[in-house]
Amino acid sequence: MEAAVASTGSGLRCSPNPMPKQQHERRSARVGFVSQPRPRAVRCERSPHPDARAYAAVAVGVVAKGREVGGVGVERRRLAVFVSGGGSNFRAIHDAALGGEVNGDVVALVTDKPGCGGAEHARGNGIPVVVFPKSKSAPEGVSIDELLNALRELRVDFILLAGYLKLIPVELVQEYPKSILNIHPSLLPAFGGKGYYGLKVHKAVIASGARYSGPTVHFVDEHYDTGRTLAQRVVPVLANDTPEQLAARVLHEEHQVYVEAVAALCDDRIVWREDGVPLIRSHTNPDEYT
Numbered sequence: 001m002e003a004a005v006a007s008t009g010s011g012l013r014c015s016p017n018p019m020p021k022q023q024h025e026r027r028s029a030r031v032g033f034v035s036q037p038r039p040r041a042v043r044c045e046r047s048p049h050p051d052a053r054a055y056a057a058v059a060v061g062v063v064a065k066g067r068e069v070g071g072v073g074v075e076r077r078r079l080a081v082f083v084s085g086g087g088s089n090f091r092a093i094h095d096a097a098l099g100g101e102v103n104g105d106v107v108a109l110v111t112d113k114p115g116c117g118g119a120e121h122a123r124g125n126g127i128p129v130v131v132f133p134k135s136k137s138a139p140e141g142v143s144i145d146e147l148l149n150a151l152r153e154l155r156v157d158f159i160l161l162a163g164y165l166k167l168i169p170v171e172l173v174q175e176y177p178k179s180i181l182n183i184h185p186s187l188l189p190a191f192g193g194k195g196y197y198g199l200k201v202h203k204a205v206i207a208s209g210a211r212y213s214g215p216t217v218h219f220v221d222e223h224y225d226t227g228r229t230l231a232q233r234v235v236p237v238l239a240n241d242t243p244e245q246l247a248a249r250v251l252h253e254e255h256q257v258y259v260e261a262v263a264a265l266c267d268d269r270i271v272w273r274e275d276g277v278p279l280i281r282s283h284t285n286p287d288e289y290t
């Protein structure tokens with residue numbers, strides 16, 4: 001559903017971020033949400049934590065109480081974060097949500113590595129953990145249909161990939177149009193695509209002789225790292241940098257640029273230029289776009 005193209009005060013011709021059909025249905029369902037349905041536990045991994053299902057039931061129970069609103073009648077968005085590792089970007093987003101910088105709540109953590117640091121942080125904060133996909137090392141994982149049902153039950157508005165190392169299936173990309181973001185540790189399109197993750201990215205950047213690097217926040221399509229770029233930050237690559245040193249410099253900027261991008265997404269401050277480039281409208285100056 002595309003809105004009519006509008007022209008902004010700054011002369012940009014943009015269309016507001018159209019509310020995807022599914023999101024509209026999700027929102028309208030929420031608006032008409034009057035009864036207290038029986039809370040249904042989101043299927044979670046078998047966890048050493050005996051109360052994992054209780055967490056999920058409570059989480060769904062809280063979800064069943066209806067919409068949380070942040071501020072004066074500003075509806076808070078519901079976020080699912082996907083991780084495979086330590087989860088520092090997840091923690092930065094979660095902290096920003098708790099602190100009010102992001103008008104949203106993390107309502108689900110999805111991982112292919114149930115023992116990873118991101119999953120541990122989620123469990124410690126009562127956030128349901130869903131294991132996806134199923135694998136030999138994670139037999140408790142759910143199927144794509146079960147994942148879609150869990151995200152619908154939790155009425156997730158946006159999906160945030162944060163160090164998730166598996167390809168997001170096209171079914172999920174189609175269910176969440178213009179509603180999935182990823183953070184990548186290089187200046188895409190350089191050093192992106194299959195095989196470019198973690199320290200591999202920074203090793204390639206250093207080997208190339210590039211003088212600058214930095215994180216990219218982009219929308220997710222059905223291929224690795226080819227979705228529309230939303231935001232980037234630049235850091236220097238120093239002559240004697242190790243991959244670990246460059247990784248740490250980039251990661252510091254990732255936390256900031258991802259929180260800013262997610263805040264804009266939750267505030268409906270993403271506008272799409274006529275040529276399909278997504279822009280962030282400043283939250284302080286409505287005529288300023290980056």
Ligand SMILES: Nc1nc2c(c(=O)[nH]1)N[C@@H](CN(C=O)c1ccc(C(=O)N[C@@H](CCC(=O)O)C(=O)O)cc1)CN2
Pocket residue numbers: 161164165166167168169173182183184185193194195196197220221222223224225226227
């Ligand atoms: N449909 C999409 N799925 C994912 C995207 C995306 O843009 N579209 N981004 C990735 C994150 N990512 C880079 O930002 C990325 C992650 C992993 C790989 C990769 O080569 N993975 C290996 C498997 C690694 C493992 O299982 O340990 C592979 O596929 O062979 C490249 C880029 C998340 N998903």
Ligand SMILES: NCC(=O)N[C@@H]1O[C@H](COP(=O)([O-])[O-])[C@@H](O)[C@H]1O
Pocket residue numbers: 083084085086087088089090162163164183184185196197198201251254
């Ligand atoms: N191509 C995907 C990729 O390499 N993602 C990178 O994995 C790290 C996850 O760190 P975190 O778990 O501490 O957020 C981050 O540097 C992120 O950019």
